[in-house]
Amino acid sequence: MDSNVSAALIAGGTALVVSVVGGMISWRLERGRLREELRTEFMAEETISELLLHQRWPLRSFAKIKHHIGGFADDELRQLLVRAGAVRFKDDNGEEMWGLRVRNQDRLN
Template sequence: MLLPLFFEATLGPEIWALIGVLVGGLLTGLINYLLQRSQFKHNKEMYYLQNTSRENVKDYLIELLNHKKYPERKYVTLRKRIGAYSDDDLRILLTEVGAIKSQAKDGTELWYLKERNDERKNAIKKGYN
């Protein structure tokens, strides 16, 4: 009981007000940090749930484009395998996985992964086609 009387006698009301402001600020900051962390975790889970199908399609496209026998694929074949997306969306997904568009001599649209350029029949050694 003697200790609080000592602090009250030596510390004025201005100092106690300052200590109260500091403690209140720290507690507010801690509570905000915990709320923001929880919100970030929730947003991350929602993003994952909303984009799961796109990520699965990307994985499947990589699998198709990494096939041993076919270093490049016709766009028509890819479109048949991935039916839920429009042509533009599918082309965007192909570029997101690192695929490059080329054209066969007969005008057929072909897609291949950049790292498999050397495996193609008519591979271009320098530059792009």
């Protein structure tokens, strides 16, 4: 094999390996940075899930959830509730109530 072809193949293989490794490192660093930035949202979603999993209360009022999960505007909190798997209901007085979809299948019909 010609030495120029061998050198080109080695250079191409090296470039491929460096690109793949560099891409993987960049992806992991970016994932970690993004996870850190979104940590507040992740923790809020976990807390919402725990609140809505409480055995005694299959539904919680939006006001009560907002009391426990501070620091979010109303619509941001509603988005967190949906991401946590919650659905919205209205009680007899028209108050906004939230519960996990898996715990309130009977109310969805």
